[in-house]
Amino acid sequence: MSAKQYKTVGEEAWKNNVEKVNAELFIFTYGSLVVQLVKDYEDYTAVNKQLDKMGYNIGVRLIDDVLARTGLEKCADFHSTAEVISKVGFKVFLNITPSVQNWSSDGKEFSLIIDDNPLNDFCELPPRAVQDGLWYSNVFCGVIRGALEMMQMQTEVYFVRDVLHGADVSEIRVKLVKVLDEEVPANDE
Amino acid sequence: MSTKFLKEGIDNVQIGMDCHREMLQPGGSHDSMLIVVMAASFYFAIVGTNDSPLYEAEFGIQREENKYLQQFVVHAALDLVDDVQFMTSGCYLKAVDRYNDWTVSAYVTPSNARFMLLHEAKPEDPIRSFFAACHELYLRTLLNPFYEANTSILSQAFDAKVHTLAKKYLI
Amino acid sequence: MTSQQQVQSLLKLDTKASKRSTLLLEQPVTRQRRDKVGLSSFAFLFAEMIRYSQNRVLGIQDLEAKLNELGQRVGVRVLELTMSREKIVRRETRVLQMLVYINSVVWRALFDKQADSLERSTENEDEYMITDNEPAILKYISVPREMASFSPGAFVSGVVEAIASCCQCPARVTSHVVPAEGMPLRTVILLKFDKEVMEREKRLESGK
Incomplete structure (x- = not known):
C-alpha cells in the first residue's frame, strides 16, 4: 500500500468506524494522570518510565483494535509499519497524522514528527519538569513499542524533542532492534 | 517647560492618606515642573x-x-x-x-x-x-x-x- | 525535605515569560478547536488508570477514592471551561441550579448528551441522584466478578464532587451501578450535600 492509501484507510476508519469522545475529556484525564504520577513517584525519570510502561500495556491490546477497525493485515516491511502507525494508528485514536521522516540509511529507524499533539493543548511544564527531562506524552512511546511487539517487532521508541520543552515540533524516534519471528508473513496486498 | 496636572490627582491630594508630591525646580536639565500627585x-x-x-x-x-x-x-x-x-x-x-x-x-x-x-x-x-x-x-x-x-x-x-x-x- | 515539599518543588510553575507561555494565555478557548478523539483512546487510558491505581491500594473503597481524586482535577477544569463558553458567564451557588447545570451542560461537554435523569431522594432530602443509563466511558471496562461492588464511575463522581465544591455546595459524591432492563451499565451518581449547604438553602428559600 502506498502512503496515500494508508491515509485513506485511516480517514475512512475515523469517519465511519470509530466511536468518538470529546477530546477535552481525554486531555484533562491524561493530565490528571500525569500529575498523579508526579505525586506518587516524586521523580520525573520515574514518571517517564511509568508512562512508558502504561503505554506498553495499552499498546499490546490496542493493536487488535486498529486491525479490527481497518481490516489491515500485518505489514510486510518496516516502511509500511511506519505508515500504518502515523496514518492509521494515530488517526484512528487521536485524529492526528504525524509525519514520517528521518529514515536511517539501513531503513531500521525513523522519526514521527508530531506538530499538533492534543495532549499539549493547554499544557505548560513546570521548569523542574523541563530540567529533569519529563516527556509528557511518553505514553505514546510505550503504546508504539507494545503494539509493534505484538507484530513481532522488538523496538526502542523514545522522544527526541518536545514542544513542551521549547522545540518547534515533537519528535519520536522508532528503532527496530530485531524481528522476533523469523518468518515474515507475506504482504496481503 | 511643561506642566502636567491631573485633575483627579489634585482632588485626591485633598483626600488621600499618602500622597507623594514632588516638585522639580524649573530650570536645570529637566526643564519641566511636574507635580506628581496620587493619581490612580x-x-x-x-x-x-x-x-x-x-x-x-x-x-x-x-x-x-x-x-x-x-x-x-x-x-x-x-x-x-x-x-x-x-x-x-x-x-x-x-x-x-x-x-x-x-x-x-x-x-x-x-x-x-x-x-x-x-x-x-x-x-x-x-x-x-x-x-x-x-x-x-x-x-x-x-x-x-x-x-x-x-x-x-x-x-x-x-x-x-x-x-x-x-x-x-x-x- | 518532606514528601509534600518535594512534590511542591517539582510542580512549581514559576515559568519565565516565554513565547509559548504567552501564547497559552492568549489562546482562544471559546470554541473547541479540536473536537474528538477515539473512544477507545479514552477507554484504554481509563482502564490503565484503574489498573495502576489498583496496584497501590487495598480494597475497593480505596480504589474508588483514587479514581475520585483523579476525577476531581478534571471537574474543576470542566466547570470553568464550560462556563466560559456559556452566553453569560456566571456562577451556580444554589443546589438545584447547579445540579441542572451538571445534568445538562457538563454531561454534554463530557459525554455528548444530557444525563438521563435528575432526582431528589424521597427518603433523604439532602440526597440527589444523577443517572446515566449508558455511560460511554464505562463501556469497555470489564469489572471482574470478585469486585462486583466496584464502580469505575467513581471517576465521574470525582468530577461532580469537585464541581459541587467549587459551587459552594460541597457534597459527598459516590457512584453506583444500578442495572436495569437492557441497561447493564446504568450508573447512578449520588450526591449527599453537607449539612451547612442544606441549612443555607433553607435560609435562602425562606428569605424570598
Missing part, C-alpha cells in the same frame, strides 16, 4: 477558596508602607463577598466594602476564585472589564494540568499580562 493607585489580589492570596499586584502609585493594610482590608472584605455571592449568579459583585476612601470591588469565578481590587473612586465599567479579562487569564492558567487549583500563580507571563490589562483598563 490599585491593589489587586486573587484569593483562593482557602482565603489565601494566589496572586497580588499593585498598579499606579506604589504604596509600599500600606501593603499589609491593603491585604488586611481585602481579607476583611472576603466575609462580605461570602455573604453577597449567594444573592446573585453574576461574577462581578461590584463594590462590596469600603475603607476610608478605598473601595473594595470583587469578582468571583465559577470555581470560587475571588478577584479583589482595592481602589479609589472609579467607574464600574473599566473595573468589570479588567476583572473579566483577568478571568480569561485565570482560566487558561487553570486549564494547565500542572497548575493545582488554589495555589500561587507564579507565571511571569501571567504577571506581565495582568499589568498590561491594568494599563489598558485601570490606570
Whole structure:
C-alpha cells in the first residue's frame, strides 16, 4: 500500500468506524494522570518510565483494535509499519497524522514528527519538569513499542524533542532492534 | 517647560492618606515642573477558596508602607463577598466594602476564585472589564494540568499580562 | 525535605515569560478547536488508570477514592471551561441550579448528551441522584466478578464532587451501578450535600 492509501484507510476508519469522545475529556484525564504520577513517584525519570510502561500495556491490546477497525493485515516491511502507525494508528485514536521522516540509511529507524499533539493543548511544564527531562506524552512511546511487539517487532521508541520543552515540533524516534519471528508473513496486498 | 496636572490627582491630594508630591525646580536639565500627585493607585489580589492570596499586584502609585493594610482590608472584605455571592449568579459583585476612601470591588469565578481590587473612586465599567479579562487569564492558567487549583500563580507571563490589562483598563 | 515539599518543588510553575507561555494565555478557548478523539483512546487510558491505581491500594473503597481524586482535577477544569463558553458567564451557588447545570451542560461537554435523569431522594432530602443509563466511558471496562461492588464511575463522581465544591455546595459524591432492563451499565451518581449547604438553602428559600 502506498502512503496515500494508508491515509485513506485511516480517514475512512475515523469517519465511519470509530466511536468518538470529546477530546477535552481525554486531555484533562491524561493530565490528571500525569500529575498523579508526579505525586506518587516524586521523580520525573520515574514518571517517564511509568508512562512508558502504561503505554506498553495499552499498546499490546490496542493493536487488535486498529486491525479490527481497518481490516489491515500485518505489514510486510518496516516502511509500511511506519505508515500504518502515523496514518492509521494515530488517526484512528487521536485524529492526528504525524509525519514520517528521518529514515536511517539501513531503513531500521525513523522519526514521527508530531506538530499538533492534543495532549499539549493547554499544557505548560513546570521548569523542574523541563530540567529533569519529563516527556509528557511518553505514553505514546510505550503504546508504539507494545503494539509493534505484538507484530513481532522488538523496538526502542523514545522522544527526541518536545514542544513542551521549547522545540518547534515533537519528535519520536522508532528503532527496530530485531524481528522476533523469523518468518515474515507475506504482504496481503 | 511643561506642566502636567491631573485633575483627579489634585482632588485626591485633598483626600488621600499618602500622597507623594514632588516638585522639580524649573530650570536645570529637566526643564519641566511636574507635580506628581496620587493619581490612580490599585491593589489587586486573587484569593483562593482557602482565603489565601494566589496572586497580588499593585498598579499606579506604589504604596509600599500600606501593603499589609491593603491585604488586611481585602481579607476583611472576603466575609462580605461570602455573604453577597449567594444573592446573585453574576461574577462581578461590584463594590462590596469600603475603607476610608478605598473601595473594595470583587469578582468571583465559577470555581470560587475571588478577584479583589482595592481602589479609589472609579467607574464600574473599566473595573468589570479588567476583572473579566483577568478571568480569561485565570482560566487558561487553570486549564494547565500542572497548575493545582488554589495555589500561587507564579507565571511571569501571567504577571506581565495582568499589568498590561491594568494599563489598558485601570490606570 | 518532606514528601509534600518535594512534590511542591517539582510542580512549581514559576515559568519565565516565554513565547509559548504567552501564547497559552492568549489562546482562544471559546470554541473547541479540536473536537474528538477515539473512544477507545479514552477507554484504554481509563482502564490503565484503574489498573495502576489498583496496584497501590487495598480494597475497593480505596480504589474508588483514587479514581475520585483523579476525577476531581478534571471537574474543576470542566466547570470553568464550560462556563466560559456559556452566553453569560456566571456562577451556580444554589443546589438545584447547579445540579441542572451538571445534568445538562457538563454531561454534554463530557459525554455528548444530557444525563438521563435528575432526582431528589424521597427518603433523604439532602440526597440527589444523577443517572446515566449508558455511560460511554464505562463501556469497555470489564469489572471482574470478585469486585462486583466496584464502580469505575467513581471517576465521574470525582468530577461532580469537585464541581459541587467549587459551587459552594460541597457534597459527598459516590457512584453506583444500578442495572436495569437492557441497561447493564446504568450508573447512578449520588450526591449527599453537607449539612451547612442544606441549612443555607433553607435560609435562602425562606428569605424570598
